[in-house]
Amino acid sequence: MPRVALVLSPGFQMMCFAAISAFEIANVAAGERHYDISILSEEGGPVKSTLGAALETERFGDPGDFDTVIAGGLMKPAPVSDGLIAFLRAASVRCRRVASICTGAFMLAEAGLLDGRRATTHWHFARDLQARFPKVKMEEDRIFIVDGPIWTSAGMTSGIDLALGMIEKDYGADLARVVAQNLVVYHRRAGGQSQHSNLLKMNPKSDRIQNALTFAQQNLRAALGVEQLARAANLSPRQFSRAFRAETGKTPARAIENLRVEAARLMLEQSRHSLDEIAVENGFTDRERMRRAFLRTFGLPPQTIRRATRFGAEG
Template sequence: MPRIAIVLSPGFQMMCFAAISAFEVANVAAGEARYDITLLSEDGGLVKNTLGAGLETERFDDPGIFDTVITGGLMMPKPSSDGLIAFLRAAGGACRRVASICTGAFILAEAGLLDGRRATTHWLFARDLKARFPRVRMEEDRIFIIDGPIWTSAGMTAGIDLALGMIENDYGAELARVVAQNLVVYHRRAGGQSQHSTLLKMDAKSDRIQNALVFARQNLRLPLSVEQLSEAAHLSPRQFSRAFRAETGQTPARAVENLRVEAARLMLEQSRHTLDEIAIENGFTDRERMRRAFLRAFGQPPQTIRRAARLGADA
């Protein structure tokens, strides 16, 4: 049974416990203990978070007794103690996995565990990390990244995606799916997914327009005409078009194209499907229409984006 150690520093950000809950729920969903979870700190005892509430921890010593060591992030990155750095360096050589949530990546970088590796963190701090630790191959627009034994995640809720990825890696996709369902995670995101969601950017105000967008995201293979979308929103086509543009600043056609491009890019980077298959799966009809959409969105054709993703993975 994997032993998971969560390393906390004074002023840790509370959202890291959302990720811990995924391992806890995995035990419940499996009907037996699949993970043993321990809270650690340098001195042990009570460690206070950003809100001033304290949690009891054990004093860290030998990292070799743990399968996975995860360091939680701080609201604002700051230099780590020599003891914490030494512990994480030792964990890098003794544990199967070492991971960070959010700005915890700064701590791994201080320990030298990210040197020469691909990594991510909260987009607000990504450029700062890259400037302070130039040997880190920062990818600031990813939910989480696995580079060998090192896992790093973006901010806040991305820690849940990282934990679900570990559960899938350990026990398979079905348990990870059940855990996500129990956590009421609406959509389990893959590590390569962008931190910036097209649905979030459109920021629909009403439930009706949100329902239409969700319908579109789940049915990209369909033509997704205004009539189909307005039916999902329970509005007339004229009412729908007017309300959609007022709430999102886009036409329905442009919004659907943006959703298709986002989904197609993820498939390009993470699957071996052909360009024709990806185009059909995401409603572009043919690869030429997909190519033109990619040029509008990214200034690059799909082949270039796939090639860059593969080169990054190989490196």
Template sequence: MLSIGFVLSPGFQIMGLAAASAFELANVSADERLYDIRFLSELGGAIPNSFDIPIQTRALARQKLDTLIAIGALRPIPTSPGLIRQLRRVSSASRRTASVCTGAFILGEAGLLDGRRATTHWLYARELQKQFAKARVEDDRIYIIDGPIWTSAGMSAGIDLALGMIEKDFGADLARAVAQKLVVYHRRAGGQSQHSALLELDAKSDRIQGALAYARQNLGAPLSVEELAAAAHLSPRQFSRAFRAETGQSPAKAVEQLRVEAARVMVEQSRHSIDEIATQTGFADPERMRRAFLRTFGQPPQFLRRNARLTAAP
């Protein structure tokens, strides 16, 4: 049985404990106790979360753990020196140490990010890099594994991190079963973007949302304004006007965003060639896709593929 310790400080964000549910459901799915889940703090006792609801904890210093996970607050806040000393000591004897959201700042204070790649909520990534200059912060990753150190993006990304751990510990079938019970998409890859084109477009009407859904399902098609307008049951002129009013951009730009997002997932997770990916996601040729990647990510597809493989490496 593997012991999982969640390290809590006063004011921790309760959503960070969603990762605990993944380990709990791993036990349920396997019908045996694969994980022993513990809530820990500097001195033990009741620790209030961001809603001021107390959670009972044990003292961290007395623990022997397989995995240590630091849960962050709504924004980075200083951690007590005593907890940092305990975290550093217990981490040195653990197989892996992780953070959810701004918990990365706790690992940084303990010196555990020095010389390592790390991520956190995109809103605080620059601050993390500024405070811990020896870390290599990547602000657009769901989670990153660098040796024994795992760091994840904000809030719900802790579930992806937990599913990744379950998959490494007990295999993809168990991780998939847990994801199904959580009713989440089976584990977003660590290298996946923290941002979603559909979220950024934020269409309000059913017609424009329907056109965007149609576009995402048919990226290999030309996706002209006329085709999208037909999917929305509007004339091309009405559609273009309504689309720009709701999303703030043209249909052509939105389609490019959807294509880039889909292409990035394929670049990072599949073995398809760059030429094949360009064709499947509707880019006329690899050069056009490369230019779109440079505009969106500041890097060509080949760089993102190499980076994703480094992230996935043990």
């Protein structure tokens, strides 16, 4: 049974436990104990969070006792103790994988575990990490990254995606999907997905426009004309078009294209589907329409983005 350890430092952010909950739910969903979970700290005993509440922890022991060690993030990076560095270095040798949530990446970097590796962290701190640890191959626009035995994730909630990725690798996609459903996560975001979603960038003010965008994201393969989107928003087509542009700064057609391009890029990076299959799956009808949309958005055709992604994965 894989033993998973979450490593905490004083001032840890409570959202770290969202990721650990995924392993807990995996046990429940599977109907048997797939994971044994431990909460560790350097000294053991109570460790205070950013909220001031203390959590009881076990003292560091032999990292070889664990399959997976995850460094929990702080609200902002802080100095790392010699004891924590030594534990993480030992874990990188003794454990199957070592991971970080959010600013926990600074701890891995301080221990030298990210040297020469691809890694990510919360976008707000990514450039600071790169400046302090220039040997790290920072990819600041990723949800999580797996480079060999080292896993790093972006902001706190992306720790859930990282944990679901581990569950999928350990026990398959079906269990990961059930866990995501139990956590009421819409879907498991793949590691290559951008931290900066087009849905977040559009940031509609009303629930009606948000409902239309959510409907669109869930039905990208459909035609998605103004009339269909207006029905999802419970507005007339004329009211919808006016309200949509006022709230998002985009026309419905351009917004839908952006969502399709985002989803198609993710499939390019994370799957082996052909360009024709990706185009149809994301509502472009054919690969030529998808190519033109990619050129408008990225200035590059899909083939170039796929080649660059594969080169980066092999580098």
